[in-house]
Amino acid sequence: MKNVVIASLLLLAVIIFTVLSSLHSTRSLDNLIEMASALSDKPSDATEEDIKQLENEWEKNWELYSIIVNFNYVNNVSREISNVRSGYTADDAGTYLAAKNALLNALDYIRHTQIIALDNII
């Protein structure tokens, strides 16, 4: 009986962890995608505040992603955010736009294949 209680509690904990982490990460990813999409296509039109906001949102949640998503995808997003910052600072339109698009792709990939993977279950 003791084992059954422990097993039930563990199962409950796993269900709560799965649901909460999925909900939280999905909401946060949606925010990130919205912020990245809202960035202008030219570094000269982008503002420091927009990029800072993106970096802060990622900073707040990347540890959660590293628990539930393959590290390679987490590293990809970190790298592309860093590239967006470099492109903006150097006012390099090519680097900036390429990094912005790559960032959007990486976030979209996590959103659709790693976290909300209901359509990929089978």
Added chain:
Amino acid sequence: MYTLFIRTVLSYIFLVGAMKLMGKRQIGQLELSEFVITMLLSELVALPLTDNTIPFTYSIVPIIILISCEVIISYLALKSNKLKKLFRVKPAIIINKGKISISQMEKMRIGLDELLSQLRIKNISDISDVEYAILEQNGQMSVIQKSTARNVTVEDLDLKPKEKGITHPLIVDGHISEFNLSLTSHDTSWLEKQLKKQNCKTEDVFLMTVDDTGKVNIIKKGSKK
């Protein structure tokens, strides 16, 4: 490298805990579902150990789900016959009242060679001596011989031997087992008295046992050989 070390230690602790939660069973006694889970567990544990980019939760979460489901379903199956039928394999009666059931053999995919081999393992050379042969849930075969073929028992001889019960090791390599002593009706003063009779101290004893009839056996360290 630290990650690998910590992950390996955690995996070991977690896996041992998980197997403990499943209960004490040897590999040969595992039921079908338990066997499948054991196989899956080894794969799941190896996953984050061989690839550092895979989060540790990818191993922990499925293991918890598998073990918990197994423990909960086993418990529910004990309480409900319907669930038992659904999740557990029924024992198959291969030989019933001395008659071989060919349909059961075909259903269980057991050939005659295999059946004879199982009987030989049980020291039965003649299939006509078998009253029942049952293939149990864990894959082992139980064989019950006909009363004319089985060994003579004490009951057959109409004898009434005294129950010896089990032998309790009270001192092992000079150390008193308080737990085993508590299982007998004796106490420490009785133990000391027994040692005094044999003229030896606790630390001189290699093994001291007592059975349920009160028979004491002491092997001193000097007489180990």
